[in-house]
Amino acid sequence: MSIRSHLSKLSMGAFALAAVSLAAPAARAAAPESNDPIKIALFDWTSVNLNAKILGGILEKLGYTVEYPTADYLSSLTTGLTNGDLDVGLEFWDTTAGEAMKASDATGQTERLGKLGPKAKEEWWFPEYMKEKCPGLPDWHALLDAKCAAAFSTAETAPKGRYLGGPVTWEGFDDERVEALKLPFTVIHAGTDAAMFAELDSAYQRKAPIMLWIYSPHWAPAKYKGEWVEFPEYTPECYNDPKWGVNPDAKYDCGKPHGEIWKYAWNGMKDKWPVAYKVAKAYTIDTDELNKMSGEVDLDGKTPEDVAAAWIAAHEADWKAWAQ
Amino acid sequence: MTVTASASETRPPVQRWLAVWAIALAAVLLVFLLQDSIPWAVNYPAGAIIPVADWVGALMVWIKSNLSWLTRSITAVLGVPLDFALNLLAKNFRIGHGAEAFTLPRLSWVGVCAVAFLAGHAAGGRKLSLLVGGCFVYIALFGQWTSAMLTLALISIAVPFCIVTGLFAGIWAWRKPWAERLIVSPALDLMQTIPTFAYLIPMLLLFGNSPVSAMIATAIFATPPMVRATMLGLSRVPLEIGEFSDMAGCTARQKLWRVLLPSARPALMVGVNQVIMLALNMVIIASMIGAGGLGYDVLLALRALKVGEAMEAGLAIVALAIALDRLSQAIAHKQAKGHVHQAVSPSLWRRYPTLTLAIAILAATTLLGLFVPAFASVPKAITFTTAPLWKAAVNWVTVNFFDFIEAFRVALILNVLNPLRAFCEGFPWLGAVFLLGLAGYQLSGLRLAALVAVLTAFCAITGLWEKTMATVYLCGISAFIACLIGIPIGLMAARSDRFEKIVTPIIDTLQVLPSFCFIIPVVMLFRVGDVTAMIATIAFAVVPAIRYTNHGIRQVPPALIEAGKVSGCTPRQTFFRVQLPLALPEIMLGVNQTILMALAMVIICAMVGTRDLGQEVFIALSKADPGRGIVAGLAIAFIGIVADRLFGAWTAKARARLG
Numbered sequence: 001m002s003i004r005s006h007l008s009k010l011s012m013g014a015f016a017l018a019a020v021s022l023a024a025p026a027a028r029a030a031a032p033e034s035n036d037p038i039k040i041a042l043f044d045w046t047s048v049n050l051n052a053k054i055l056g057g058i059l060e061k062l063g064y065t066v067e068y069p070t071a072d073y074l075s076s077l078t079t080g081l082t083n084g085d086l087d088v089g090l091e092f093w094d095t096t097a098g099e100a101m102k103a104s105d106a107t108g109q110t111e112r113l114g115k116l117g118p119k120a121k122e123e124w125w126f127p128e129y130m131k132e133k134c135p136g137l138p139d140w141h142a143l144l145d146a147k148c149a150a151a152f153s154t155a156e157t158a159p160k161g162r163y164l165g166g167p168v169t170w171e172g173f174d175d176e177r178v179e180a181l182k183l184p185f186t187v188i189h190a191g192t193d194a195a196m197f198a199e200l201d202s203a204y205q206r207k208a209p210i211m212l213w214i215y216s217p218h219w220a221p222a223k224y225k226g227e228w229v230e231f232p233e234y235t236p237e238c239y240n241d242p243k244w245g246v247n248p249d250a251k252y253d254c255g256k257p258h259g260e261i262w263k264y265a266w267n268g269m270k271d272k273w274p275v276a277y278k279v280a281k282a283y284t285i286d287t288d289e290l291n292k293m294s295g296e297v298d299l300d301g302k303t304p305e306d307v308a309a310a311w312i313a314a315h316e317a318d319w320k321a322w323a324q
Numbered sequence: 325m326t327v328t329a330s331a332s333e334t335r336p337p338v339q340r341w342l343a344v345w346a347i348a349l350a351a352v353l354l355v356f357l358l359q360d361s362i363p364w365a366v367n368y369p370a371g372a373i374i375p376v377a378d379w380v381g382a383l384m385v386w387i388k389s390n391l392s393w394l395t396r397s398i399t400a401v402l403g404v405p406l407d408f409a410l411n412l413l414a415k416n417f418r419i420g421h422g423a424e425a426f427t428l429p430r431l432s433w434v435g436v437c438a439v440a441f442l443a444g445h446a447a448g449g450r451k452l453s454l455l456v457g458g459c460f461v462y463i464a465l466f467g468q469w470t471s472a473m474l475t476l477a478l479i480s481i482a483v484p485f486c487i488v489t490g491l492f493a494g495i496w497a498w499r500k501p502w503a504e505r506l507i508v509s510p511a512l513d514l515m516q517t518i519p520t521f522a523y524l525i526p527m528l529l530l531f532g533n534s535p536v537s538a539m540i541a542t543a544i545f546a547t548p549p550m551v552r553a554t555m556l557g558l559s560r561v562p563l564e565i566g567e568f569s570d571m572a573g574c575t576a577r578q579k580l581w582r583v584l585l586p587s588a589r590p591a592l593m594v595g596v597n598q599v600i601m602l603a604l605n606m607v608i609i610a611s612m613i614g615a616g617g618l619g620y621d622v623l624l625a626l627r628a629l630k631v632g633e634a635m636e637a638g639l640a641i642v643a644l645a646i647a648l649d650r651l652s653q654a655i656a657h658k659q660a661k662g663h664v665h666q667a668v669s670p671s672l673w674r675r676y677p678t679l680t681l682a683i684a685i686l687a688a689t690t691l692l693g694l695f696v697p698a699f700a701s702v703p704k705a706i707t708f709t710t711a712p713l714w715k716a717a718v719n720w721v722t723v724n725f726f727d728f729i730e731a732f733r734v735a736l737i738l739n740v741l742n743p744l745r746a747f748c749e750g751f752p753w754l755g756a757v758f759l760l761g762l763a764g765y766q767l768s769g770l771r772l773a774a775l776v777a778v779l780t781a782f783c784a785i786t787g788l789w790e791k792t793m794a795t796v797y798l799c800g801i802s803a804f805i806a807c808l809i810g811i812p813i814g815l816m817a818a819r820s821d822r823f824e825k826i827v828t829p830i831i832d833t834l835q836v837l838p839s840f841c842f843i844i845p846v847v848m849l850f851r852v853g854d855v856t857a858m859i860a861t862i863a864f865a866v867v868p869a870i871r872y873t874n875h876g877i878r879q880v881p882p883a884l885i886e887a888g889k890v891s892g893c894t895p896r897q898t899f900f901r902v903q904l905p906l907a908l909p910e911i912m913l914g915v916n917q918t919i920l921m922a923l924a925m926v927i928i929c930a931m932v933g934t935r936d937l938g939q940e941v942f943i944a945l946s947k948a949d950p951g952r953g954i955v956a957g958l959a960i961a962f963i964g965i966v967a968d969r970l971f972g973a974w975t976a977k978a979r980a981r982l983g
Contacts, residue, residue, distance in 0.1 A: 075948040080533035155734035169946035202848035
């Protein structure tokens, strides 16, 4: 019974395969060029995994085999992606991975596939209720006021304000910024962003003062009401030339750079799976759509697979055009 | 007795040692006060830093370009059984490609749960059957099945791999004392003390971003207990048994495999049990380099601040650990009782009734799964979640107790932690090398002194002195408090069976529950920084202090207690004058383990913003800099080895004095 049922299923599968390959139009006969699995990296935040599942879903519809290995964000650029252990990584942020991407480009074994679409924004951020205690916000000049800084202070930092920065591995230059703008604040580095958002959640529930580094696209700006501090607009000169900006003796006297989010691939992908490469290169996504989908996963409890499948179904014309 | 007597004659007596220590401390204080004129003795000069990290980095590049073919073939070979296990338990077998691929189903969850019940019954009767089966059903009902099976698949391949490697390494070390002294022993020390994060980057470069890397990383961490258990087991086999096998005409090979190893089986099974537990400890880290499974669920949930989901995934790891631990202990216990030889039945069914039944159930349920979806994967309707409850509990505590906790935290930081930290970080490196060397000399002799001094100096000359001392400060105070809490609890547990029954499951959970799960809720209450790190470290490191103290008191021979009672001791006197001194060596061993456990937490603590060697390892990880990571990892390992050796020498001396 068992063997027969398997056999019949197998033969049905084989028949289906044959039928499909006969019926498929010429354009699709090219893909898949290789049956080796295409490995799309999963990292540990929602939006990148959504993007991975969307691209992977499209490639599967085109006949490719796709695997989703879990990987470490920054080091994957100079390890897995350089030798084909990972074939595609979908979100590398200018704002946090600038140096790692430079190192990756220098190896010559990876390829920048272009921009994902959404813009990365990150800056000092405060919950809305803090405006009462520090009315000048979001203009950064308000932070210079000692009373305002004290409103953000804790016992160890008083009378200075406390600013919770990202992990030291992120390229934030917050210590330098505080120095250059003469802000009465102490920078405390969180070890991971999970720890950072744990503090935010705790403070927000108690309506307690907090000033921290928040980035977007992320679920936090959607969940918590608040604003980004408005520093002098970033320019490359600000980070390179001391003379630029309000403080003529220091660099970093401006806000954080807004940046692109880049897609990366192993540079062997182009030859091994030309059509999949074309799709990965053409793949972009709308910022609002991505934020909405991240929220559906993180706040409404849907699975990334379901959300990705919905996107794929809604944008069939788009990705079919990418594969041409 | 004569040896110790003659040794103490050649060494200065106690008073002279006091004087020596007074002079040494004065000298260090002088160096500290004169730091303006001799700054190089306090802070190691930046110009003289030896670039060990660069050398290691260059070596890694060379290995990568010249030996990749070898490491990659290892990956390919190990990948075969691992993929099979992953597909069998979790992922389904896919035959063919693309959307039309045909899939052979994985084992049905109903079948696996049934087999868990059966295995428990075969190993330890009804009670164990309910426990082991219950753990698996728990995992299924909480919706963690697929992830748990990914983890189980990784473990089920990694553990036999560790056991075989460990067994052979142990036999080799047991046969060749020089190999034990020069190669195996130092290697084991390093494997157990270098944090895994430190060698993740080399792992990724050499073995790729795949479950195989995760498995090898797990094996490096989990194999040492097996090697140690093998060496211990073989050396404890009574001499007569070995001699008897010689007389019976065994060849060397027969003697080892047919006589010595079976006799050493109880010790070997302890090793197997430890391998399983340590392998489960690795699941989170393994998930960062391609393993997936429960560890990845914990990470992902925490990134999205889903405290409850992370806790549930963590508790699923605990359930898996409890099931495997109790099962392997029961098997060890059963085998230790020995076999009664029976006539071997010719049919497989008669010889292995349980095994045959298990296979039949698996086959039947898996086939059923082809037609009834409820058998193939756990139906959503019967799963449930407690995640909102966890989250609500954390929120309630946050809202209601934060101010009280904050006052406590600030007092602790300002009055205790900050001064201590400043003291440690300002301590002259030359002074530390000198004082630790002196302690080594007093406790054991020149060899220990040289070892301790060289290892301490390594931390300074690689330019990591300040971070090393920051690590010493945090681990030191955490281990101290863990002992203050753990030893009294252990003492109470030893005196009351009921209390022990309550404590045991708690410490089991603390040991296996990934620290990540509770470190984030702690951040919500204590903010990022040293206090959070300290609490997480204490929670993890308190376990050996409790366990060894309890064990130490309980193993005092009843005859000696009787003797105490007969000579008229009150219960109080019996406890303080008889039991406690006799248990002291064991308790000291617990303290030693507590220190090592605290060091193992250094990396995790870096995730909540400590500024020590753990942070250094993290920076290296994100910059994919293998040299920097390994050097920082070695520095952590050396702190552990220095503490371990000094403590060991001190305990040995104390034991010799007790007689």
